[in-house]
Amino acid sequence: MCGIISVLSFRDNISKDLISALERLEYRGYDSAGIAYFDENSNLQRIRTVGKVKLLKEVVQKFDIKSNIGIGHTRWATHGKVTEFNAHPHVADGVAIVHNGIIENYQELRNSLISEGYEFESETDTEVVAKLIASNIKSGKDFIEAFKSAISKLSGTFAIVAIYEKEPNLLLGAKKGSPMAVGLSSDKQSCYIASDAVALSTLADELAYLEEGDIVVVRKFDHLSFEIFENGKDKIEREIVPNKVSLNDVAKNGYESFMLKEISEEAMVARRTFERFKYDINLSKYDSVSIVACGTSYYAGLLSKYWIEEIAKVHVDVEIASEFRYRNPVFSKNSLYIFISQSGETIDTLCAMRLVKEAGIKTLALVNVETSSIAREADIVVKTEAGVEIGVASTKAFVAQTLSLLMMCKKDIDIEAIERSINSVLNSQYDFAKMANKLKNSKSLFYIGRGTNYPISLEGALKIKELSYISAEGYPAGEIKHGPIAIIDENVYTIALAPFDNHFEKTISNTQEILARNGKIFLITTENSRELLHGLDKHEKVDSLFLPEIYSLYQPFALTTVIHLLAYNTAKAKGYDVDKPRNLAKSVTVE
Numbered sequence: 001m002c003g004i005i006s007v008l009s010f011r012d013n014i015s016k017d018l019i020s021a022l023e024r025l026e027y028r029g030y031d032s033a034g035i036a037y038f039d040e041n042s043n044l045q046r047i048r049t050v051g052k053v054k055l056l057k058e059v060v061q062k063f064d065i066k067s068n069i070g071i072g073h074t075r076w077a078t079h080g081k082v083t084e085f086n087a088h089p090h091v092a093d094g095v096a097i098v099h100n101g102i103i104e105n106y107q108e109l110r111n112s113l114i115s116e117g118y119e120f121e122s123e124t125d126t127e128v129v130a131k132l133i134a135s136n137i138k139s140g141k142d143f144i145e146a147f148k149s150a151i152s153k154l155s156g157t158f159a160i161v162a163i164y165e166k167e168p169n170l171l172l173g174a175k176k177g178s179p180m181a182v183g184l185s186s187d188k189q190s191c192y193i194a195s196d197a198v199a200l201s202t203l204a205d206e207l208a209y210l211e212e213g214d215i216v217v218v219r220k221f222d223h224l225s226f227e228i229f230e231n232g233k234d235k236i237e238r239e240i241v242p243n244k245v246s247l248n249d250v251a252k253n254g255y256e257s258f259m260l261k262e263i264s265e266e267a268m269v270a271r272r273t274f275e276r277f278k279y280d281i282n283l284s285k286y287d288s289v290s291i292v293a294c295g296t297s298y299y300a301g302l303l304s305k306y307w308i309e310e311i312a313k314v315h316v317d318v319e320i321a322s323e324f325r326y327r328n329p330v331f332s333k334n335s336l337y338i339f340i341s342q343s344g345e346t347i348d349t350l351c352a353m354r355l356v357k358e359a360g361i362k363t364l365a366l367v368n369v370e371t372s373s374i375a376r377e378a379d380i381v382v383k384t385e386a387g388v389e390i391g392v393a394s395t396k397a398f399v400a401q402t403l404s405l406l407m408m409c410k411k412d413i414d415i416e417a418i419e420r421s422i423n424s425v426l427n428s429q430y431d432f433a434k435m436a437n438k439l440k441n442s443k444s445l446f447y448i449g450r451g452t453n454y455p456i457s458l459e460g461a462l463k464i465k466e467l468s469y470i471s472a473e474g475y476p477a478g479e480i481k482h483g484p485i486a487i488i489d490e491n492v493y494t495i496a497l498a499p500f501d502n503h504f505e506k507t508i509s510n511t512q513e514i515l516a517r518n519g520k521i522f523l524i525t526t527e528n529s530r531e532l533l534h535g536l537d538k539h540e541k542v543d544s545l546f547l548p549e550i551y552s553l554y555q556p557f558a559l560t561t562v563i564h565l566l567a568y569n570t571a572k573a574k575g576y577d578v579d580k581p582r583n584l585a586k587s588v589t590v591e
C-alpha cells in the first residue's frame with residue numbers, strides 16, 4: 001500500500017525515472033501521486049495530483065524539470081481523504097518525505113510539534129515525520145542525525161525516504177514493516193531507493209533489500225554509494241541480489257490490461273509451477289495443518305483443505321490472518337503452519353506468522369515474491385511460480401498457489417490434463433462478454449458450489465465484487481436455503497458451479513430451488529452432464545456454459561479461469577478499470 005521511489009543521480013532528468021517507477025508502483029495504490037525535487041537553484045519543488053499517476057505525468061511533463069535528486073509517491077489513503085493536501089510528498093522547512101505504512105503515534109507527535117509552533121496542512125500521519133526531521137535540524141542536528149532521531153521516535157510501520165534542500169547530495173531511507181530496496185543503475189550514474197523490485201525493473205539490475213530497522217544513506221561525491229545501518233547504528237552489508245523483474249514482466253505485451261494478460265498466462269503458470277516444484281513436504285507426518293492467509297490467498301487455502309484432508313488424510317484449519325493473530329490461538333506443536341501470500345507483504349499474514357514463530361513452531365510460507373518480508377522470515381519457503389502479478393485482483397497467482405498446495409499432498413499430478421483444461425477455457429469461443437452484459441446490471445448475485453466448487457465460488461464472488469462493485473456472495477450450494485434464498489427474486493443472478501462430480505445432482509437440485517423462486521441461473525457445468533440436466537439448460541431463466549469433461553480433481557483449475565474471465569468481462573462491460581479497481585491496492589501493508 002503506497003509506493004515510494006527516490007533517486008540521487010549525476011543525470012538531471014530524474015523526473016523521468018520517478019514517473020516511470022511510479023507507473024509501475026501504481027498497483028500499490030492510486031488515490032493520488034506526487035513528486036518533490038530540488039530545482040537548479042536548489043529550491044525544493046513539489047507537484048501533487050489527485051488520481052492516478054497518468055494525471056501527475058501530464059502535469060510534470062509541462063515543466064522542464066532539471067534536477068539530480070527527487071522522491072515520488074503513489075498513495076493508498078489511510079489517514080485523511082483523497083485530496084491534494086493529503087498527497088505525498090510532505091514537506092517542512094526544506095525537508096521532503098514520502099512514506100508507506102502507518103505512524104501509530106502520530107497524534108502524540110503532532111501535538112508536541114504544534115506546541116513547538118508547527119502548523120499542519122494535511123490530515124495525514126506522515127506529515128509529522130517531515131516536521132519532526134525539520135525540528136531536529138532546527139535544534140542543531142545534521143540531516144542524518146535529525147533523520148535517525150526522528151525515525152527512532154516513530155511507532156508503527158514505515159518505509160520512509162527523505163531529502164533536504166541544504167544537503168542535495170544525500171538521500172536517506174528507513175524501513176520498519178514496509179518493504180524497501182536500494183540499487184544503483186548499471187552505469188552507476190543513479191542510485192534509487194524504492195518499495196520494490198518492480199519499481200526498479202528498468203532502473204537497477206542489482207538490489208539490496210533492507211531489513212527491519214535498517215537505515216540507508218545514499219551519498220553523491222565523485223561517485224554514488226550507499227551504506228546501510230542496522231537499527232540505524234552499526235554499518236552492515238546486506239546481500240546484493242539481481243533484480244529479477246524484467247521489462248517483459250511489467251509490460252502489457254499487447255494485452256489491453258494486465259489482468260487479461262495474467263489470466264491468459266494461467267495455463268503456462270500451472271506448467272511452470274509443476275516443473276519448478278522441488279519441495280519434499282510430507283503433510284502426513286503432521287497431526288494437522290493450519291493455513292493462514294487473506295483474501296484470494298485464503299480461498300486458495302480453503303480449496304486445499306478439501307484436497308489435503310482427502311489425499312493426505314490430515315486435518316486442516318484455514319484461518320483469516322487478521323482474526324487468527326488477535327484471538328489468542330491455541331498452538332499445536334506437531335502442526336504445520338502454512339502462510340499464503342502472493343505479495344509476501346500482507347501485514348496481517350506476516351504478523352500471524354511471527355506469532356507462530358514466537359511460540360517456537362516452524363512456519364512454511366507459500367509466497368510469490370521470494371525477497372518479500374514473509375519469505376525472508378519463514379522457516380521454510382515454497383515459492384509460487386506465477387511471475388510478477390501487476391493487476392490488483394489476483395488471478396494467475398491463485399493458480400500457482402492452488403497447484404502448489406495440491407502438489408504438497410499429491411506427487412503424481414497429470415499436468416497435461418490441468419493445462420488442457422485451462423486452455424479449453426482460454427482458447428474457447430465461450431461468450432463471456434454476452435454473459436457479462438447480463439450480469440452487469442445485477443444489484444447482487446450469488447456464486448454457489450459444493451465441495452471444491454465452494455472455495456471457487458468464494459473466489460468468483462470476490463472477483464466480481466472487487467472489479468464490478470456488484471454485491472456478490474459465494475455460498476455452499478446446500479446452505480443457500482438456510483437464509484440467503486430470501487434474497488432471490490427475478491433480478492438476482494446465481495452462478496452455479498456444477499461440473500459433473502459427486503455433488504452434481506445435489507447442486508442441480510439447489511439451482512432448481514432458486515429457479516422455483518424466479519431467480520436467474522448461470523450454470524457452469526461439463527459436457528458429460530448434458531444428458532443428466534434433462535433440459536434444465538434450456539429453461540428460459542438459465543444460461544449455461546459447458547466445459548469439456550474434466551477429471552474432478554482438476555476441475556477447480558478450469559473453473560478458476562472461467563470465474564476470472566467472467567469477472568474481467570463484467571467489469572469491462574461496466575466500463576471499469578480492471579487493473580485498478582477503486583479503493584484497493586495490491587500489497588496490503590496496513591492492518
Ligand code: F6R
Pocket residue numbers: 294295296297298340341342343344345346349392393394395462463466586587588
Ligand atoms: C483479491 C486479492 C486480495 C489478496 C489479499 C492477500 O483479488 O488479490 O484479496 O489476495 O489482499 O494478498 P496477498 O496474497 O499478497 O497476501
